[in-house]
Amino acid sequence: MNTYQRIVLAARPKGEVQPENFRLESLPLPSCGEGEVLVRNQFLSLDPYMRGRMSDAKSYAAPQPLDETMIGGTVGQVIESRNPRFAVGDTVVGMFGWSEIGLSDGALLRKVDTTHIPASAYLGAVGMPGMTAWYGLNHIMKPKAGETVAVSAASGAVGSVVGQLAKLQGCRVVGIAGGKEKCDYVVNELGFDGCVDYKAGNLRADLKAAAPDGIDAIFENVGGEVFDAALGRTNAFARIALCGMIAGYNGEDIPLKNARLLLTNRLLVQGFIVTEHMELWPQGLKELGQLVAAGKLKFRESVAEGLAAAPDAFIGLLKGRNFGKQLVRLS
Structure with a gap:
Protein backbone atom coordinates (compact mmCIF):
# COMPACT_ATOMS: atom_id res chain seq x y z
CA MET A 1 0.00 0.00 0.00
CA ASN A 2 1.76 3.13 -1.26
CA THR A 3 -1.30 5.40 -1.27
CA TYR A 4 -4.24 6.01 1.04
CA GLN A 5 -7.56 7.81 0.82
CA ARG A 6 -9.02 10.70 2.74
CA ILE A 7 -12.15 12.87 2.51
CA VAL A 8 -11.87 16.65 2.61
CA LEU A 9 -14.48 19.38 3.02
CA ALA A 10 -14.93 20.65 -0.57
CA ALA A 11 -17.62 23.30 0.09
CA ARG A 12 -19.57 24.61 3.06
CA PRO A 13 -23.19 23.38 3.13
CA LYS A 14 -26.01 25.82 2.50
CA GLY A 15 -28.82 24.26 4.54
CA GLU A 16 -28.76 20.47 4.51
CA VAL A 17 -25.45 18.67 3.97
CA GLN A 18 -25.06 17.23 0.45
CA PRO A 19 -22.63 14.56 -0.86
CA GLU A 20 -20.96 17.22 -3.04
CA ASN A 21 -19.83 19.08 0.10
CA PHE A 22 -17.13 16.37 0.34
CA ARG A 23 -14.32 15.16 -1.92
CA LEU A 24 -12.49 11.81 -1.84
CA GLU A 25 -8.74 12.08 -2.49
CA SER A 26 -5.81 9.66 -2.84
CA LEU A 27 -2.44 10.63 -1.38
CA PRO A 28 0.99 8.97 -1.15
CA LEU A 29 1.66 7.21 2.13
CA PRO A 30 3.58 9.59 4.46
CA SER A 31 6.99 8.60 5.81
CA CYS A 32 7.37 8.14 9.56
CA GLY A 33 9.90 10.63 10.99
CA GLU A 34 11.81 10.60 14.26
CA GLY A 35 9.37 10.48 17.23
CA GLU A 36 6.39 9.82 14.96
CA VAL A 37 3.79 7.05 14.70
CA LEU A 38 2.02 5.86 11.55
CA VAL A 39 -1.48 4.46 12.14
CA ARG A 40 -3.86 2.54 9.90
CA ASN A 41 -7.31 3.62 11.05
CA GLN A 42 -9.84 0.82 11.57
CA PHE A 43 -12.92 2.86 12.49
CA LEU A 44 -14.00 6.47 12.01
CA SER A 45 -16.53 8.06 14.36
CA LEU A 46 -19.32 10.17 12.83
CA ASP A 47 -20.89 12.67 15.23
CA PRO A 48 -23.42 15.52 15.04
CA TYR A 49 -20.86 18.17 16.15
CA MET A 50 -19.22 17.82 12.72
CA ARG A 51 -22.17 19.64 11.13
CA GLY A 52 -21.42 22.74 13.21
CA ARG A 53 -17.74 22.63 12.25
CA MET A 54 -18.67 22.59 8.54
CA SER A 55 -20.11 26.09 8.94
CA ASP A 56 -17.88 29.16 9.26
CA ALA A 57 -20.32 30.82 11.70
CA LYS A 58 -18.88 31.82 15.09
CA SER A 59 -19.01 28.87 17.47
CA TYR A 60 -17.17 27.26 20.39
CA ALA A 61 -14.56 25.73 18.04
CA ALA A 62 -12.76 26.83 14.89
CA PRO A 63 -14.52 25.87 11.65
CA GLN A 64 -13.35 22.90 9.59
CA PRO A 65 -10.93 24.33 6.95
CA LEU A 66 -11.84 23.80 3.30
CA ASP A 67 -9.76 21.28 1.31
CA GLU A 68 -8.45 19.69 4.53
CA THR A 69 -9.20 16.24 5.99
CA MET A 70 -12.63 16.30 7.67
CA ILE A 71 -12.36 16.27 11.47
CA GLY A 72 -13.22 13.07 13.34
CA GLY A 73 -12.23 10.59 16.01
CA THR A 74 -10.54 7.37 14.94
CA ILE A 79 1.84 0.08 11.54
CA GLU A 80 5.15 1.92 12.01
CA SER A 81 6.64 3.61 15.06
CA ARG A 82 9.68 5.75 15.74
CA ASN A 83 8.26 6.78 19.11
CA PRO A 84 9.26 4.79 22.24
CA ARG A 85 5.76 5.11 23.72
CA PHE A 86 4.13 3.12 20.91
CA ALA A 87 4.86 -0.25 19.34
CA VAL A 88 3.73 -1.71 16.03
CA GLY A 89 0.41 -3.47 16.67
CA ASP A 90 -0.75 -1.13 19.45
CA THR A 91 -4.40 -0.05 19.21
CA VAL A 92 -4.67 3.74 19.51
CA VAL A 93 -7.44 6.33 19.66
CA GLY A 94 -6.77 9.62 17.90
CA MET A 95 -8.29 12.44 15.86
CA PHE A 96 -7.05 11.52 12.39
CA GLY A 97 -10.35 12.44 10.76
CA TRP A 98 -11.92 10.99 7.63
CA SER A 99 -8.76 9.23 6.54
CA GLU A 100 -7.45 5.68 6.21
CA ILE A 101 -4.02 6.67 7.58
CA GLY A 102 -2.80 8.96 10.36
CA LEU A 103 0.64 10.34 11.21
CA SER A 104 1.24 11.68 14.72
CA ASP A 105 3.97 12.75 17.11
CA GLY A 106 2.06 10.73 19.72
CA ALA A 107 0.99 13.73 21.80
CA LEU A 108 -2.76 13.28 21.28
CA LEU A 109 -2.76 9.50 20.87
CA ARG A 110 -4.20 7.22 23.55
CA LYS A 111 -3.22 3.56 23.70
CA VAL A 112 -6.20 1.32 24.54
CA ASP A 113 -6.67 -2.28 25.61
CA THR A 114 -8.99 -4.38 23.43
CA THR A 115 -8.86 -7.52 25.62
CA HIS A 116 -12.34 -6.99 27.11
CA ILE A 117 -13.54 -3.92 25.19
CA PRO A 118 -13.87 -3.92 21.38
CA THR A 132 -20.39 13.40 27.19
CA ALA A 133 -23.09 11.31 28.86
CA TRP A 134 -21.03 10.76 32.02
CA TYR A 135 -20.18 14.45 32.44
CA GLY A 136 -23.66 15.81 31.75
CA LEU A 137 -25.30 13.36 34.12
CA ASN A 138 -22.83 13.50 37.01
CA HIS A 139 -21.72 17.13 36.91
CA ILE A 140 -24.82 19.00 35.72
CA MET A 141 -27.94 16.89 36.27
CA LYS A 142 -26.70 15.32 39.52
CA PRO A 143 -29.77 13.09 39.89
CA LYS A 144 -30.76 11.49 43.15
CA ALA A 145 -32.17 7.95 43.41
CA GLY A 146 -35.91 7.98 42.77
CA GLU A 147 -35.86 11.10 40.58
CA THR A 148 -37.17 11.07 37.01
CA VAL A 149 -34.61 11.67 34.27
CA ALA A 150 -35.61 12.40 30.65
CA VAL A 151 -33.21 11.75 27.76
CA SER A 152 -33.78 12.82 24.15
CA ALA A 153 -32.21 10.93 21.22
CA ALA A 154 -32.33 8.09 23.74
CA SER A 155 -31.15 5.29 21.43
CA GLY A 156 -28.13 7.26 20.19
CA ALA A 157 -24.50 6.96 21.22
CA VAL A 158 -24.81 9.57 23.99
CA GLY A 159 -28.42 9.22 25.11
CA SER A 160 -28.24 5.45 25.52
CA VAL A 161 -25.33 5.82 27.95
CA VAL A 162 -27.03 8.63 29.91
CA GLY A 163 -30.09 6.49 30.53
CA GLN A 164 -28.17 3.40 31.58
CA LEU A 165 -25.96 5.38 33.97
CA ALA A 166 -29.04 7.05 35.48
CA LYS A 167 -30.68 3.63 35.97
CA LEU A 168 -27.53 2.41 37.76
CA GLN A 169 -27.97 5.39 40.10
CA GLY A 170 -31.53 4.37 40.96
CA CYS A 171 -33.44 6.86 38.81
CA ARG A 172 -36.63 6.46 36.82
CA VAL A 173 -35.56 7.03 33.20
CA VAL A 174 -37.77 8.10 30.31
CA GLY A 175 -36.33 8.23 26.81
CA ILE A 176 -37.54 10.12 23.75
CA ALA A 177 -36.66 8.59 20.38
CA GLY A 178 -37.89 8.44 16.80
CA GLY A 179 -39.83 5.30 15.90
CA LYS A 180 -41.19 2.21 17.63
CA GLU A 181 -38.07 0.11 16.97
CA LYS A 182 -35.78 2.57 18.75
CA CYS A 183 -38.20 2.94 21.67
CA ASP A 184 -38.55 -0.83 22.05
CA TYR A 185 -34.75 -1.16 22.14
CA VAL A 186 -34.40 1.58 24.77
CA VAL A 187 -36.92 -0.10 27.08
CA ASN A 188 -36.35 -3.81 26.41
CA GLU A 189 -32.57 -3.85 25.88
CA LEU A 190 -31.27 -0.85 27.80
CA GLY A 191 -33.72 -1.02 30.69
CA PHE A 192 -35.29 2.46 30.51
CA ASP A 193 -38.62 2.70 32.36
CA GLY A 194 -40.38 4.20 29.37
CA CYS A 195 -39.79 5.71 25.94
CA VAL A 196 -41.85 8.20 23.97
CA ASP A 197 -41.89 7.96 20.18
CA TYR A 198 -41.93 11.60 19.06
CA LYS A 199 -42.90 10.50 15.54
CA ALA A 200 -46.20 9.02 16.82
CA GLY A 201 -47.79 12.47 16.98
CA ASN A 202 -48.79 12.56 20.69
CA LEU A 203 -45.53 13.83 22.17
CA ARG A 204 -46.91 15.87 25.06
CA ALA A 205 -49.63 13.39 26.10
CA ASP A 206 -47.27 10.42 25.80
CA LEU A 207 -44.59 12.19 27.84
CA LYS A 208 -47.12 13.01 30.56
CA ALA A 209 -48.12 9.34 30.71
CA ALA A 210 -44.47 8.20 30.83
CA ALA A 211 -43.48 10.76 33.49
CA PRO A 212 -46.62 11.16 35.63
CA ASP A 213 -44.66 12.68 38.54
CA GLY A 214 -42.88 15.21 36.35
CA ILE A 215 -39.23 15.40 35.31
CA ASP A 216 -36.35 16.28 37.65
CA ALA A 217 -33.48 16.29 35.15
CA ILE A 218 -33.21 16.47 31.35
CA PHE A 219 -30.35 15.47 29.08
CA GLU A 220 -31.09 17.40 25.88
CA ASN A 221 -29.68 16.34 22.52
CA VAL A 222 -32.36 17.56 20.14
CA GLY A 223 -33.91 20.95 20.95
CA GLY A 224 -37.05 22.24 19.26
CA GLU A 225 -40.38 20.56 19.93
CA VAL A 226 -38.84 17.65 21.87
CA PHE A 227 -37.11 20.00 24.33
CA ASP A 228 -40.27 22.11 24.66
CA ALA A 229 -42.32 19.05 25.58
CA ALA A 230 -39.80 17.98 28.23
CA LEU A 231 -39.67 21.50 29.68
CA GLY A 232 -43.46 21.37 30.01
CA ARG A 233 -43.14 18.39 32.39
CA THR A 234 -40.35 19.78 34.60
CA ASN A 235 -40.63 19.92 38.36
CA ALA A 236 -39.33 22.87 40.35
CA PHE A 237 -35.51 23.07 40.46
CA ALA A 238 -35.02 20.58 37.61
CA ARG A 239 -31.52 20.50 36.08
CA ILE A 240 -30.94 20.47 32.34
CA ALA A 241 -27.71 19.39 30.62
CA LEU A 242 -27.78 21.00 27.18
CA CYS A 243 -25.63 18.79 24.98
CA GLY A 244 -26.95 19.17 21.45
CA MET A 245 -29.49 20.97 19.28
CA ILE A 246 -29.69 18.64 16.30
CA ALA A 247 -33.06 20.17 15.36
CA GLY A 248 -31.19 23.32 14.34
CA TYR A 249 -27.95 21.98 12.87
CA ASN A 250 -28.76 23.31 9.40
CA GLY A 251 -28.94 26.86 10.74
CA GLU A 252 -32.66 26.99 11.53
CA ASP A 253 -33.90 29.04 14.46
CA ILE A 254 -35.16 26.85 17.31
CA PRO A 255 -38.10 28.58 19.01
CA LEU A 256 -38.69 27.85 22.71
CA LYS A 257 -42.37 28.10 23.60
CA ASN A 258 -41.99 27.02 27.22
CA ALA A 259 -39.24 29.54 28.06
CA ARG A 260 -41.31 31.02 30.92
CA LEU A 261 -40.88 27.73 32.79
CA LEU A 262 -37.15 28.49 33.11
CA LEU A 263 -38.24 31.16 35.58
CA THR A 264 -41.37 29.73 37.17
CA ASN A 265 -39.77 26.31 37.81
CA ARG A 266 -36.37 27.86 38.75
CA LEU A 267 -34.62 25.59 36.26
CA LEU A 268 -30.86 25.23 35.99
CA VAL A 269 -29.82 25.07 32.33
CA GLN A 270 -26.16 24.40 31.56
CA GLY A 271 -24.71 23.99 28.08
CA PHE A 272 -21.40 22.14 27.95
CA ILE A 273 -18.61 20.99 25.65
CA VAL A 274 -17.03 17.81 27.01
CA THR A 275 -13.57 18.51 25.56
CA GLU A 276 -13.32 21.50 27.92
CA HIS A 277 -13.20 19.09 30.87
CA MET A 278 -10.27 16.87 29.91
CA GLU A 279 -9.09 16.65 33.53
CA LEU A 280 -12.12 14.41 34.23
CA TRP A 281 -11.62 12.08 31.28
CA PRO A 282 -9.31 9.55 32.99
CA GLN A 283 -11.86 9.01 35.79
CA GLY A 284 -14.89 8.89 33.47
CA LEU A 285 -13.29 6.61 30.87
CA LYS A 286 -12.12 4.23 33.59
CA GLU A 287 -15.64 3.94 35.03
CA LEU A 288 -17.23 3.54 31.58
CA GLY A 289 -14.65 0.93 30.54
CA GLN A 290 -15.29 -1.12 33.68
CA LEU A 291 -19.05 -1.05 33.05
CA VAL A 292 -18.69 -2.10 29.40
CA ALA A 293 -16.20 -4.88 30.27
CA ALA A 294 -18.59 -6.16 32.95
CA GLY A 295 -21.57 -6.14 30.56
CA LYS A 296 -23.39 -3.48 32.63
CA LEU A 297 -23.31 -0.84 29.89
CA LYS A 298 -24.73 -1.91 26.53
CA PHE A 299 -24.29 -0.16 23.20
CA ARG A 300 -25.37 -0.56 19.61
CA GLU A 301 -23.51 0.44 16.45
CA SER A 302 -24.45 1.33 12.88
CA VAL A 303 -21.41 0.58 10.70
CA ALA A 304 -20.93 1.89 7.16
CA GLU A 305 -18.35 0.01 5.08
CA GLY A 306 -15.41 1.89 3.55
CA LEU A 307 -14.33 5.53 3.63
CA ALA A 308 -16.34 6.41 0.50
CA ALA A 309 -19.53 5.59 2.45
CA ALA A 310 -18.83 8.25 5.11
CA PRO A 311 -20.69 11.22 3.50
CA ASP A 312 -23.96 9.28 3.06
CA ALA A 313 -23.64 7.80 6.56
CA PHE A 314 -23.10 11.29 8.00
CA ILE A 315 -26.12 12.71 6.16
CA GLY A 316 -28.15 9.77 7.49
CA LEU A 317 -26.93 10.47 11.03
CA LEU A 318 -28.23 14.07 10.84
CA LYS A 319 -31.62 12.71 9.70
CA GLY A 320 -31.76 10.09 12.48
CA ARG A 321 -31.39 7.11 10.13
CA ASN A 322 -28.65 5.49 12.24
CA PHE A 323 -29.38 3.23 15.19
CA GLY A 324 -26.90 3.74 18.02
CA LYS A 325 -23.34 4.91 17.41
CA GLN A 326 -22.54 5.70 13.74
CA LEU A 327 -19.17 4.36 12.62
CA VAL A 328 -17.35 3.82 9.35
CA ARG A 329 -15.19 0.70 9.06
CA LEU A 330 -11.99 1.68 7.25
CA SER A 331 -9.98 -1.56 7.26
Whole structure:
Protein backbone atom coordinates (compact mmCIF):
# COMPACT_ATOMS: atom_id res chain seq x y z
CA MET A 1 0.00 0.00 0.00
CA ASN A 2 1.76 3.13 -1.26
CA THR A 3 -1.30 5.40 -1.27
CA TYR A 4 -4.24 6.01 1.04
CA GLN A 5 -7.56 7.81 0.82
CA ARG A 6 -9.02 10.70 2.74
CA ILE A 7 -12.15 12.87 2.51
CA VAL A 8 -11.87 16.65 2.61
CA LEU A 9 -14.48 19.38 3.02
CA ALA A 10 -14.93 20.65 -0.57
CA ALA A 11 -17.62 23.30 0.09
CA ARG A 12 -19.57 24.61 3.06
CA PRO A 13 -23.19 23.38 3.13
CA LYS A 14 -26.01 25.82 2.50
CA GLY A 15 -28.82 24.26 4.54
CA GLU A 16 -28.76 20.47 4.51
CA VAL A 17 -25.45 18.67 3.97
CA GLN A 18 -25.06 17.23 0.45
CA PRO A 19 -22.63 14.56 -0.86
CA GLU A 20 -20.96 17.22 -3.04
CA ASN A 21 -19.83 19.08 0.10
CA PHE A 22 -17.13 16.37 0.34
CA ARG A 23 -14.32 15.16 -1.92
CA LEU A 24 -12.49 11.81 -1.84
CA GLU A 25 -8.74 12.08 -2.49
CA SER A 26 -5.81 9.66 -2.84
CA LEU A 27 -2.44 10.63 -1.38
CA PRO A 28 0.99 8.97 -1.15
CA LEU A 29 1.66 7.21 2.13
CA PRO A 30 3.58 9.59 4.46
CA SER A 31 6.99 8.60 5.81
CA CYS A 32 7.37 8.14 9.56
CA GLY A 33 9.90 10.63 10.99
CA GLU A 34 11.81 10.60 14.26
CA GLY A 35 9.37 10.48 17.23
CA GLU A 36 6.39 9.82 14.96
CA VAL A 37 3.79 7.05 14.70
CA LEU A 38 2.02 5.86 11.55
CA VAL A 39 -1.48 4.46 12.14
CA ARG A 40 -3.86 2.54 9.90
CA ASN A 41 -7.31 3.62 11.05
CA GLN A 42 -9.84 0.82 11.57
CA PHE A 43 -12.92 2.86 12.49
CA LEU A 44 -14.00 6.47 12.01
CA SER A 45 -16.53 8.06 14.36
CA LEU A 46 -19.32 10.17 12.83
CA ASP A 47 -20.89 12.67 15.23
CA PRO A 48 -23.42 15.52 15.04
CA TYR A 49 -20.86 18.17 16.15
CA MET A 50 -19.22 17.82 12.72
CA ARG A 51 -22.17 19.64 11.13
CA GLY A 52 -21.42 22.74 13.21
CA ARG A 53 -17.74 22.63 12.25
CA MET A 54 -18.67 22.59 8.54
CA SER A 55 -20.11 26.09 8.94
CA ASP A 56 -17.88 29.16 9.26
CA ALA A 57 -20.32 30.82 11.70
CA LYS A 58 -18.88 31.82 15.09
CA SER A 59 -19.01 28.87 17.47
CA TYR A 60 -17.17 27.26 20.39
CA ALA A 61 -14.56 25.73 18.04
CA ALA A 62 -12.76 26.83 14.89
CA PRO A 63 -14.52 25.87 11.65
CA GLN A 64 -13.35 22.90 9.59
CA PRO A 65 -10.93 24.33 6.95
CA LEU A 66 -11.84 23.80 3.30
CA ASP A 67 -9.76 21.28 1.31
CA GLU A 68 -8.45 19.69 4.53
CA THR A 69 -9.20 16.24 5.99
CA MET A 70 -12.63 16.30 7.67
CA ILE A 71 -12.36 16.27 11.47
CA GLY A 72 -13.22 13.07 13.34
CA GLY A 73 -12.23 10.59 16.01
CA THR A 74 -10.54 7.37 14.94
CA VAL A 75 -9.32 4.10 16.38
CA GLY A 76 -6.64 2.12 14.59
CA GLN A 77 -3.45 0.09 14.72
CA VAL A 78 0.14 1.33 14.74
CA ILE A 79 1.84 0.08 11.54
CA GLU A 80 5.15 1.92 12.01
CA SER A 81 6.64 3.61 15.06
CA ARG A 82 9.68 5.75 15.74
CA ASN A 83 8.26 6.78 19.11
CA PRO A 84 9.26 4.79 22.24
CA ARG A 85 5.76 5.11 23.72
CA PHE A 86 4.13 3.12 20.91
CA ALA A 87 4.86 -0.25 19.34
CA VAL A 88 3.73 -1.71 16.03
CA GLY A 89 0.41 -3.47 16.67
CA ASP A 90 -0.75 -1.13 19.45
CA THR A 91 -4.40 -0.05 19.21
CA VAL A 92 -4.67 3.74 19.51
CA VAL A 93 -7.44 6.33 19.66
CA GLY A 94 -6.77 9.62 17.90
CA MET A 95 -8.29 12.44 15.86
CA PHE A 96 -7.05 11.52 12.39
CA GLY A 97 -10.35 12.44 10.76
CA TRP A 98 -11.92 10.99 7.63
CA SER A 99 -8.76 9.23 6.54
CA GLU A 100 -7.45 5.68 6.21
CA ILE A 101 -4.02 6.67 7.58
CA GLY A 102 -2.80 8.96 10.36
CA LEU A 103 0.64 10.34 11.21
CA SER A 104 1.24 11.68 14.72
CA ASP A 105 3.97 12.75 17.11
CA GLY A 106 2.06 10.73 19.72
CA ALA A 107 0.99 13.73 21.80
CA LEU A 108 -2.76 13.28 21.28
CA LEU A 109 -2.76 9.50 20.87
CA ARG A 110 -4.20 7.22 23.55
CA LYS A 111 -3.22 3.56 23.70
CA VAL A 112 -6.20 1.32 24.54
CA ASP A 113 -6.67 -2.28 25.61
CA THR A 114 -8.99 -4.38 23.43
CA THR A 115 -8.86 -7.52 25.62
CA HIS A 116 -12.34 -6.99 27.11
CA ILE A 117 -13.54 -3.92 25.19
CA PRO A 118 -13.87 -3.92 21.38
CA ALA A 119 -11.81 -1.25 19.59
CA SER A 120 -14.95 0.42 18.17
CA ALA A 121 -16.33 1.04 21.70
CA TYR A 122 -13.50 3.53 22.30
CA LEU A 123 -15.29 5.82 19.81
CA GLY A 124 -18.64 5.34 21.55
CA ALA A 125 -19.52 4.21 25.06
CA VAL A 126 -15.87 4.35 26.23
CA GLY A 127 -15.01 7.42 24.18
CA MET A 128 -16.20 10.97 23.59
CA PRO A 129 -19.94 10.08 23.47
CA GLY A 130 -19.69 8.09 26.70
CA MET A 131 -17.77 10.92 28.39
CA THR A 132 -20.39 13.40 27.19
CA ALA A 133 -23.09 11.31 28.86
CA TRP A 134 -21.03 10.76 32.02
CA TYR A 135 -20.18 14.45 32.44
CA GLY A 136 -23.66 15.81 31.75
CA LEU A 137 -25.30 13.36 34.12
CA ASN A 138 -22.83 13.50 37.01
CA HIS A 139 -21.72 17.13 36.91
CA ILE A 140 -24.82 19.00 35.72
CA MET A 141 -27.94 16.89 36.27
CA LYS A 142 -26.70 15.32 39.52
CA PRO A 143 -29.77 13.09 39.89
CA LYS A 144 -30.76 11.49 43.15
CA ALA A 145 -32.17 7.95 43.41
CA GLY A 146 -35.91 7.98 42.77
CA GLU A 147 -35.86 11.10 40.58
CA THR A 148 -37.17 11.07 37.01
CA VAL A 149 -34.61 11.67 34.27
CA ALA A 150 -35.61 12.40 30.65
CA VAL A 151 -33.21 11.75 27.76
CA SER A 152 -33.78 12.82 24.15
CA ALA A 153 -32.21 10.93 21.22
CA ALA A 154 -32.33 8.09 23.74
CA SER A 155 -31.15 5.29 21.43
CA GLY A 156 -28.13 7.26 20.19
CA ALA A 157 -24.50 6.96 21.22
CA VAL A 158 -24.81 9.57 23.99
CA GLY A 159 -28.42 9.22 25.11
CA SER A 160 -28.24 5.45 25.52
CA VAL A 161 -25.33 5.82 27.95
CA VAL A 162 -27.03 8.63 29.91
CA GLY A 163 -30.09 6.49 30.53
CA GLN A 164 -28.17 3.40 31.58
CA LEU A 165 -25.96 5.38 33.97
CA ALA A 166 -29.04 7.05 35.48
CA LYS A 167 -30.68 3.63 35.97
CA LEU A 168 -27.53 2.41 37.76
CA GLN A 169 -27.97 5.39 40.10
CA GLY A 170 -31.53 4.37 40.96
CA CYS A 171 -33.44 6.86 38.81
CA ARG A 172 -36.63 6.46 36.82
CA VAL A 173 -35.56 7.03 33.20
CA VAL A 174 -37.77 8.10 30.31
CA GLY A 175 -36.33 8.23 26.81
CA ILE A 176 -37.54 10.12 23.75
CA ALA A 177 -36.66 8.59 20.38
CA GLY A 178 -37.89 8.44 16.80
CA GLY A 179 -39.83 5.30 15.90
CA LYS A 180 -41.19 2.21 17.63
CA GLU A 181 -38.07 0.11 16.97
CA LYS A 182 -35.78 2.57 18.75
CA CYS A 183 -38.20 2.94 21.67
CA ASP A 184 -38.55 -0.83 22.05
CA TYR A 185 -34.75 -1.16 22.14
CA VAL A 186 -34.40 1.58 24.77
CA VAL A 187 -36.92 -0.10 27.08
CA ASN A 188 -36.35 -3.81 26.41
CA GLU A 189 -32.57 -3.85 25.88
CA LEU A 190 -31.27 -0.85 27.80
CA GLY A 191 -33.72 -1.02 30.69
CA PHE A 192 -35.29 2.46 30.51
CA ASP A 193 -38.62 2.70 32.36
CA GLY A 194 -40.38 4.20 29.37
CA CYS A 195 -39.79 5.71 25.94
CA VAL A 196 -41.85 8.20 23.97
CA ASP A 197 -41.89 7.96 20.18
CA TYR A 198 -41.93 11.60 19.06
CA LYS A 199 -42.90 10.50 15.54
CA ALA A 200 -46.20 9.02 16.82
CA GLY A 201 -47.79 12.47 16.98
CA ASN A 202 -48.79 12.56 20.69
CA LEU A 203 -45.53 13.83 22.17
CA ARG A 204 -46.91 15.87 25.06
CA ALA A 205 -49.63 13.39 26.10
CA ASP A 206 -47.27 10.42 25.80
CA LEU A 207 -44.59 12.19 27.84
CA LYS A 208 -47.12 13.01 30.56
CA ALA A 209 -48.12 9.34 30.71
CA ALA A 210 -44.47 8.20 30.83
CA ALA A 211 -43.48 10.76 33.49
CA PRO A 212 -46.62 11.16 35.63
CA ASP A 213 -44.66 12.68 38.54
CA GLY A 214 -42.88 15.21 36.35
CA ILE A 215 -39.23 15.40 35.31
CA ASP A 216 -36.35 16.28 37.65
CA ALA A 217 -33.48 16.29 35.15
CA ILE A 218 -33.21 16.47 31.35
CA PHE A 219 -30.35 15.47 29.08
CA GLU A 220 -31.09 17.40 25.88
CA ASN A 221 -29.68 16.34 22.52
CA VAL A 222 -32.36 17.56 20.14
CA GLY A 223 -33.91 20.95 20.95
CA GLY A 224 -37.05 22.24 19.26
CA GLU A 225 -40.38 20.56 19.93
CA VAL A 226 -38.84 17.65 21.87
CA PHE A 227 -37.11 20.00 24.33
CA ASP A 228 -40.27 22.11 24.66
CA ALA A 229 -42.32 19.05 25.58
CA ALA A 230 -39.80 17.98 28.23
CA LEU A 231 -39.67 21.50 29.68
CA GLY A 232 -43.46 21.37 30.01
CA ARG A 233 -43.14 18.39 32.39
CA THR A 234 -40.35 19.78 34.60
CA ASN A 235 -40.63 19.92 38.36
CA ALA A 236 -39.33 22.87 40.35
CA PHE A 237 -35.51 23.07 40.46
CA ALA A 238 -35.02 20.58 37.61
CA ARG A 239 -31.52 20.50 36.08
CA ILE A 240 -30.94 20.47 32.34
CA ALA A 241 -27.71 19.39 30.62
CA LEU A 242 -27.78 21.00 27.18
CA CYS A 243 -25.63 18.79 24.98
CA GLY A 244 -26.95 19.17 21.45
CA MET A 245 -29.49 20.97 19.28
CA ILE A 246 -29.69 18.64 16.30
CA ALA A 247 -33.06 20.17 15.36
CA GLY A 248 -31.19 23.32 14.34
CA TYR A 249 -27.95 21.98 12.87
CA ASN A 250 -28.76 23.31 9.40
CA GLY A 251 -28.94 26.86 10.74
CA GLU A 252 -32.66 26.99 11.53
CA ASP A 253 -33.90 29.04 14.46
CA ILE A 254 -35.16 26.85 17.31
CA PRO A 255 -38.10 28.58 19.01
CA LEU A 256 -38.69 27.85 22.71
CA LYS A 257 -42.37 28.10 23.60
CA ASN A 258 -41.99 27.02 27.22
CA ALA A 259 -39.24 29.54 28.06
CA ARG A 260 -41.31 31.02 30.92
CA LEU A 261 -40.88 27.73 32.79
CA LEU A 262 -37.15 28.49 33.11
CA LEU A 263 -38.24 31.16 35.58
CA THR A 264 -41.37 29.73 37.17
CA ASN A 265 -39.77 26.31 37.81
CA ARG A 266 -36.37 27.86 38.75
CA LEU A 267 -34.62 25.59 36.26
CA LEU A 268 -30.86 25.23 35.99
CA VAL A 269 -29.82 25.07 32.33
CA GLN A 270 -26.16 24.40 31.56
CA GLY A 271 -24.71 23.99 28.08
CA PHE A 272 -21.40 22.14 27.95
CA ILE A 273 -18.61 20.99 25.65
CA VAL A 274 -17.03 17.81 27.01
CA THR A 275 -13.57 18.51 25.56
CA GLU A 276 -13.32 21.50 27.92
CA HIS A 277 -13.20 19.09 30.87
CA MET A 278 -10.27 16.87 29.91
CA GLU A 279 -9.09 16.65 33.53
CA LEU A 280 -12.12 14.41 34.23
CA TRP A 281 -11.62 12.08 31.28
CA PRO A 282 -9.31 9.55 32.99
CA GLN A 283 -11.86 9.01 35.79
CA GLY A 284 -14.89 8.89 33.47
CA LEU A 285 -13.29 6.61 30.87
CA LYS A 286 -12.12 4.23 33.59
CA GLU A 287 -15.64 3.94 35.03
CA LEU A 288 -17.23 3.54 31.58
CA GLY A 289 -14.65 0.93 30.54
CA GLN A 290 -15.29 -1.12 33.68
CA LEU A 291 -19.05 -1.05 33.05
CA VAL A 292 -18.69 -2.10 29.40
CA ALA A 293 -16.20 -4.88 30.27
CA ALA A 294 -18.59 -6.16 32.95
CA GLY A 295 -21.57 -6.14 30.56
CA LYS A 296 -23.39 -3.48 32.63
CA LEU A 297 -23.31 -0.84 29.89
CA LYS A 298 -24.73 -1.91 26.53
CA PHE A 299 -24.29 -0.16 23.20
CA ARG A 300 -25.37 -0.56 19.61
CA GLU A 301 -23.51 0.44 16.45
CA SER A 302 -24.45 1.33 12.88
CA VAL A 303 -21.41 0.58 10.70
CA ALA A 304 -20.93 1.89 7.16
CA GLU A 305 -18.35 0.01 5.08
CA GLY A 306 -15.41 1.89 3.55
CA LEU A 307 -14.33 5.53 3.63
CA ALA A 308 -16.34 6.41 0.50
CA ALA A 309 -19.53 5.59 2.45
CA ALA A 310 -18.83 8.25 5.11
CA PRO A 311 -20.69 11.22 3.50
CA ASP A 312 -23.96 9.28 3.06
CA ALA A 313 -23.64 7.80 6.56
CA PHE A 314 -23.10 11.29 8.00
CA ILE A 315 -26.12 12.71 6.16
CA GLY A 316 -28.15 9.77 7.49
CA LEU A 317 -26.93 10.47 11.03
CA LEU A 318 -28.23 14.07 10.84
CA LYS A 319 -31.62 12.71 9.70
CA GLY A 320 -31.76 10.09 12.48
CA ARG A 321 -31.39 7.11 10.13
CA ASN A 322 -28.65 5.49 12.24
CA PHE A 323 -29.38 3.23 15.19
CA GLY A 324 -26.90 3.74 18.02
CA LYS A 325 -23.34 4.91 17.41
CA GLN A 326 -22.54 5.70 13.74
CA LEU A 327 -19.17 4.36 12.62
CA VAL A 328 -17.35 3.82 9.35
CA ARG A 329 -15.19 0.70 9.06
CA LEU A 330 -11.99 1.68 7.25
CA SER A 331 -9.98 -1.56 7.26
